[in-house]
Amino acid sequence: MLRTTLRTTALTTTLYLLASSLAVAADCDRIGNDAVEIGQIIAAGDTKSAVKQAEKLAEREVDCVEAQLLLATTLNARLDMVGGLKALSVSKKYRRAIAAALDIDPDNVDARTEEIGYLIAAPSIAGGSREKAAVRIAELRTIDPLAAAQMQLSLSRSGNDPDAVISSLQTLVNMAHSDYGPRSELARRLILAGRTDEADRELSSWAPDLSPDAWVVLEHQYLRAATRVYGGFELDIAEALLRQFIEARGHLDHPRLPSIAKANALIGSTYEGRGDFDKASDAYQATLRDDPDNRRAQDGLARISERRGE
Missing domain, CATH: 1.20.120 (Four Helix Bundle (Hemerythrin (Met), subunit A))
Structure with missing residues (x-):
């Protein structure tokens, strides 16, 4: 419902x-x-x-x-x-x-995108067809390339190919330089795919002060830190970014922003990556007090316990 x-x-x-x-x-x-x-x-x-x-x-x-x-x-x-x-x-x-x-x-962009969206989402018995959607997207590309890129992203998301989604996002980012949304999603997907160098380049090429929204600046900061944690580089910089994020996050609530608990879990990873297991354990435990199901903190404590022979 x-x-x-x-x-x-x-x-x-x-x-x-x-x-x-x-x-x-x-x-x-x-x-x-x-x-x-x-x-x-x-x-x-x-x-x-x-x-x-x-x-x-x-x-x-x-x-x-x-x-x-x-x-x-x-x-x-x-x-x-x-x-x-x-x-x-x-x-x-x-x-x-x-x-x-x-x-x-025939050139009405709203009608074409509405049709493409239906073809992507509807079951085949109701006329849905990813193949037809791809054909319509190719036709739309000659009328409105940006709208076609957005619909191609929708088509890619509906499949099970993370690389196709990343490729679609890269195309959209190149066409809409000032749009933070696609760039943010691209960075997240690159991080999860282990392509942290590419994620860092994407984030570094966009200045958060281009946006008047305070949450955009904070999310950008968090993603820069996450890129370093997942990539295992510049962990001291990642920690500093995360602490700045936590301080500001306490004064700003937005559904797009990660929780303070998630930021604490990443701080734990920066300590663990630098071999400071006592501080890592403290950060993971702080995470679990606010978010008992946090998998990163649970796994981190388990690794530290194993290392200590507990």
Whole structure:
């Protein structure tokens, strides 16, 4: 149910964006108000009524790409609320709405990305196809290369190939230099893949002061420290970065920021890597007081106990 709530919230936001930025053509001048109203109905959880209203709108504005896209988006919201044969029926209507939007404007980026997202996420019985998604992404690349790169990342994430995700992120980072999100994810994935030198280069090539958000600066600092811990180099610098992170983290709460317990676990690893097992043990124990299930701290204490013959 949580997934449905989050999905519905995202779709409601999409509908508001359609209302404010897409419905500007003279023959679509009433789409904005309809989009807002339909978004409110979806937010209230009544996707059935929202679909009915969107269908009436699409029939009235049959030549308006935004109206057809609005119907498709609303049907997509409805898909999260139904199952079985009903879901198959809704998915058919969804695909017809997307096809109608693209018939009106084959170069409409929003309609194309909506279609690609569906092809990636939907099961094959409902028309989903990673192969078709790849073809559509190639077509989108000639219209909007950045949007195509973002959809390629979505396609890569849906597979089981970490290297493909890293490659997609690298492409996106090269195209959107000022966007921290892809660079942050790229650094994390490079760290987990053991490619810490590459992760450090990515982080060093981006100045956190480019962002007005304080949490971005802190996450960037944490990732720089994590790169050194996982790579086993400059552990004294990693410790200093982590202590600065912990001090600032106590005054800033953000869902993207790692916890203080995780930072303490990494500090334990810097001590362990430098052979100071007493301080490492203290840091790991401090971690477990706040986060009893922290695997890094548990494994670190086990290694230290084994080394001491305990």
